[in-house]
Amino acid sequence: MLTSPNGDYVKCVLTLLGDNIVHAEVAIRYPKAPGHVFRSIAQPDVQWKLQQVQDLSNYILRAHNLVRAAVEATDSSKLLDGRKIATFLDQIISNLHSARTAVTLPKKKSITELQENRINKCFTPPLPGDLLLSFYVASYKLICAAYHMQQPTVPGRHTFHVYQGECVIPWLNETLLCLNCAVQLCQQFRDKLSVFHNCNELQEFIEEKHAGDGTTQTITEKF
Numbered sequence: 001m002l003t004s005p006n007g008d009y010v011k012c013v014l015t016l017l018g019d020n021i022v023h024a025e026v027a028i029r030y031p032k033a034p035g036h037v038f039r040s041i042a043q044p045d046v047q048w049k050l051q052q053v054q055d056l057s058n059y060i061l062r063a064h065n066l067v068r069a070a071v072e073a074t075d076s077s078k079l080l081d082g083r084k085i086a087t088f089l090d091q092i093i094s095n096l097h098s099a100r101t102a103v104t105l106p107k108k109k110s111i112t113e114l115q116e117n118r119i120n121k122c123f124t125p126p127l128p129g130d131l132l133l134s135f136y137v138a139s140y141k142l143i144c145a146a147y148h149m150q151q152p153t154v155p156g157r158h159t160f161h162v163y164q165g166e167c168v169i170p171w172l173n174e175t176l177l178c179l180n181c182a183v184q185l186c187q188q189f190r191d192k193l194s195v196f197h198n199c200n201e202l203q204e205f206i207e208e209k210h211a212g213d214g215t216t217q218t219i220t221e222k223f
Contacts, residue, residue, distance in 0.1 A: 038128065042123055053103070063099070139176065
């Protein structure tokens with residue numbers, strides 16, 4: 001159940017299956033409705049996808065495939081060199097960041113996009129012409145935002161009041177925690193590789209510098 005944190009402006013009961021909303025019942029404070037509350041139910045045969053959750057899944061899958069590719073490219077007789085490992089890590093970290101961004105930084109939709117969104121045409125009774133709904137994920141919460149359109153004071157400029165209902169999605173919270181840990185571990189590994197790479201470059205520079213007089217120096221570092 002999604003409820004408004006600061007009052008009973010929006011109440012919504014949703015059934016979320018994976019990245020699909022398969023059922024929705026909404027109760028929204030609306031002055032023109034009987035009792036000042038508008039109630040509606042999404043048609044049972046209609047479901048819609050939360051694209052953010054789908055994007056999250058796709059990026060995690062890409063990171064997983066990169067890890068598998070790195071493991072498969074390494075066998076007992078041939079190890080990957082530092083540069084190839086660093087490339088794999090950069091790609092993995094990039095996908096993990098994109099996965100986290102997909103749900104922590106939701107893309108804002110314009111009023112025109114909301115008006116054209118088929119979600120707002122799935123309810124029975126139909127939503128009033130001056131009322132729009134938007135469902136999206138913000139971090140580990142599922143949000144139902146109701147936009148009550150007002151008469152524009154400036155021609156061509158939309159004005160509206162926004163009411164929100166929200167609830168915590170436990171499995172999404174756990175996923176974000178795992179993502180944060182994965183990014184941290186990969187970044188630590190990547191930083192250590194950079195240290196070794198810099199030491200190797202310094203060693204090569206010193207050896208080339210002293211190659212003319214037949215002397216060599218060795219640098220050893222303890223990590």
